[in-house]
Amino acid sequence: xxxxxxxxxxxxxxxxxxxxxxxxxxxxxxxxxxxxxxxxxxxxxxxxxxxxxxxxxxxxxxxxxxxxxxxxxxxxxxxxxxxxxxxxxxxxxxxxxxxxxxxxxxxxxxxxxxxxxxxxxxxxxxxxxxxxxxxxxxxxxxxxxxxx
Numbered sequence: 001x002x003x004x005x006x007x008x009x010x011x012x013x014x015x016x017x018x019x020x021x022x023x024x025x026x027x028x029x030x031x032x033x034x035x036x037x038x039x040x041x042x043x044x045x046x047x048x049x050x051x052x053x054x055x056x057x058x059x060x061x062x063x064x065x066x067x068x069x070x071x072x073x074x075x076x077x078x079x080x081x082x083x084x085x086x087x088x089x090x091x092x093x094x095x096x097x098x099x100x101x102x103x104x105x106x107x108x109x110x111x112x113x114x115x116x117x118x119x120x121x122x123x124x125x126x127x128x129x130x131x132x133x134x135x136x137x138x139x140x141x142x143x144x145x146x147x148x
Contacts, residue, residue: 001110007098008119014087015080015119017043019127022076026130032068035075049086056082073124073131080120081112 003011021042025035033054040050057067057078070078088102105111124131 001105001108001114003105003114004098004101007101007105010092010098011084011088011115012119012123014084015115016123016127018080018083019076019120019123019131022072022079023127023129023131026072026075031072031075032070036067036079039079043083045083045086049090053079053082053086056085076124076131077116077120080115084115 018039021039022035024042025038030038036054036057037050040053045053054067057075067075067078085106088099088106092099092102
């Protein structure tokens with residue numbers, strides 16, 4: 001699969017923003033669909049555009065594991081293709097060459113995997129934080145019996 005350096009950089013930036021948003025939300029102990037909604041708010045994705053992005057997280061999930069049972073890292077990774085496709089369709093109109101290249105790549109079956117493995121995973125290792133270490137303290141506080 002061929003991707004231009006310019007488009008790779010743009011995708012990298014979008015995925016990096018996604019990772020930072022996930023990290024901030026997960027660090028507060030918020031996961032799953034609630035995390036997804038907060039992250040999409042942070043990234044200014046309109047409500048009507050979120051359903052296709054969330055549905056895209058279910059498609060690559062061959063094992064049949066529902067989103068609410070994925071690890072924080074996998075929540076991030078499975079969200080990447082849907083979010084990047086949204087960005088490619090809605091944020092590249094000013095550059096006809098990149099928009100054309102993006103349209104071709106979105107039809108390429110290897111592109112989602114490229115986004116996850118070549119961009120998303122290295123970014124997750126760079127950001128680390130709650131993507132790699134879930135908020136144990138948040139989990140503990142939520143499950144600790146309240147004193148009566």
